Amino acid sequence: MDLRQVLTALRSGWWLLVVGMLSGGAAGLGGSLLQTPVYESSTQFFVSSTESASTSDAYQGSQFSQERVESYVRLLTGDELAGRIVAGLALDMEPDELVQRISATAASNTVLIDVSVTDSSAGQAQRLAEAVGQEFPRLVTELETPDGGGRSPVKVTVTERPEEPVTPVSPRPRRNAALGLAIGLLAGIGLAITRARLDRTVKDPHETAELVGAPVIGAVVRDDDLKRRHVADRRGNSRTAEDYRQLRTNLQFLKVDAPPRVIMVSSAMPSEGKTTAVVNLALALAAAGQRVTAVDADLRQPEVTTYLGLSGGVGLTNVLAGTADVDDVKQLYVERLSVIAAGPTPPNPGEMLASSNMARLIEKLRKTNDYVIIDVPPILPVADAIGLAPKVDGVLLSVRYGSTRKDQLQQAAATLSRVGATTLGAILNILPPQDEVATAYGYGYGAERGRVEDPRDGAVPQRTFWRVKSSSRHARPRRMFATEQEG
Incomplete structure (x- = not known):
């Protein structure tokens, strides 16, 4: 994963x-609160030589003391001293248990020599440290006294x-928390990146363009009202309605000299928004003065007639x-938009x-029309759309954000390519409104969610879509810009 993909994974x-x-x-905080508090009391020893009559003796005694210090550190954490302390204080513990509580450096x-003693009781920690201060000098004296006396x-x-x-x-608690x-943050980062790497669904317009071999010419945000009604509110200037107007405009940038007029809309799998795209794209074209038949x-x-509330019998x-x-x-349905229903279900729809x-x-x-928009079944489950695809000017693939799998989309595009169909582009559907892709495609919706500018006021909406070079199916997508002036 490159840096952009990592940042995208962290955002999602x-x-x-x-x-x-x-x-x-x-x-960390809970574990700290459940632990038994441990207190520490410290003492310090100074090791010196008793033979210091002259300067030379003092120097040699200092050297002698330094050599002894390392040995005394081991004595402080040994069983002999611990045993004397246990016996002297009548402690209910074994010497080796006390050894674990004493540290010396x-x-x-x-x-x-610095000595620390720990215990769950503050008072007991002090008593143990005092016992070390009393017993250790005695132990050293006994060990260092010559056998013959002196x-x-x-x-x-x-x-x-x-x-x-x-x-x-x-x-x-504070440190542990x-x-x-x-x-926890590092674990969350790791999980987010792992989740993104394991996610095989389509979310990125770069990748979508590469998989399809054609540009992403539109993005439609998730809209609960559109999910219920299937028709965007054309009377207002909602984000969804603007998305479909922009999709209409971007069609002109695909083949400027010979724009496609008969367009088939499909998807890799069911429930990816193709019929909703057909209905609203047709309405957007009709609103621009084009004669359209869906x-x-x-x-x-x-489902087209169901979405529009028309008769589906014939x-x-x-x-x-x-x-x-x-x-x-x-x-x-409305002025300049006619609809042809599917009619009775035949035994051989593909033929x-x-x-x-x-x-x-x-x-x-x-x-008799400026545009003919055809809704067909998904490409992978059935072969109905394959026979029709070469007869139209081009195919638009509806891709559902976070649902369409990458392998499914690639297979659908390859199937269209094998039969000689022209894939015009992809529509990225049902984007989360706050997603980076939705923001990139949006116009006037990110900074002021409560206020939507009317393009007819003179503003020129600028959008982006992603396209691949025609010389290579899997070439790196290039970012293009499309503008629309509503008149």
Whole structure:
């Protein structure tokens, strides 16, 4: 993954970062609160030589003391001293258990030894440290006194007496909570990136263009009202209505000299927004003064007339079967937009769409319309659309954001290519409104959600779409710009 993909993954999986941080912080804080507090009391010893009559003796004694310090550190954490303390204080523990609570360190090139003793009780920690301060000098004296009697050459003095600790040294709730937050954040980042790598659905216009081998010419945001009604509110200037107007405009940039007039709209799999795209694209074209006929050629699950509230009894199959004329089955929905229903479901829908009668019907509609928009079944589940695809000027593929799988989209595009069909582009449907892609395609909706500018006021909406070079199917998409002036 490159940096852009990583940032996209983090944006789409931001909630994983939040959950990770909250979980890590809660775990660190909760673990701290459940732990038994541990208190620490410290003392310090100074090791010196008793033979210091002259300067030379003092120097040699200092060297002698430094050599002894490392050995004394081990004595402080040994069983002999621990056993004496346990016996002296009548503790209910074994010497080796006490050893685990005593730590000793010696500063380099000095004769100082720092000793710390820990316990769950602040008072007990101080008593244990005091016992170490009493017993350790005695132990050193016994060990260093010559067998024949005399004075020990080493003297151990307590230079810092232990005090009763006020606050525990462990646990540290703030530190543990901060550490938990950091670990949780890293875990969330890892999960977000892993989730993105495992996600095989289409979300990126760059990748969509590469998979289809044609530009992404439009993006339609998720709209709950459109989901219920299937028809965008054309009287207002909603974001969804503007998305379809922009899709209409971008069609002109595909083939400027010979723009496509008979357009088939399909998808890789069902429920990817193709019929909604057909209805609203046809309405957008009609609103711009174009004569449009929308044909419901999804003979297995026709929905165009259902979405528009028209009759679906007689339609395309009657015309292809020769039992009705095209003018008899046309239904006027609004000015300049006619609709041809699917008609009765035939036993052989694929053969009917690939028939010569269908080709003649297309040519007849071409002569009387500026645009013919045809809704067909999805490409992968059934072969109905494959026979019709070469007969039209081009195909638009409806791609559902976060639902259409990459392999499915690539397979659908390859199927169209094998039969010689022209793939005009892709429509990225049902984008989350706050997604980066929706923002890139949007006009006037990101900064002021409550206010929408009317393009007829003189503003020129600028949009982006992504296209690939015609010389290579999998070439890197280039970012293009389209502008629309509503008149």
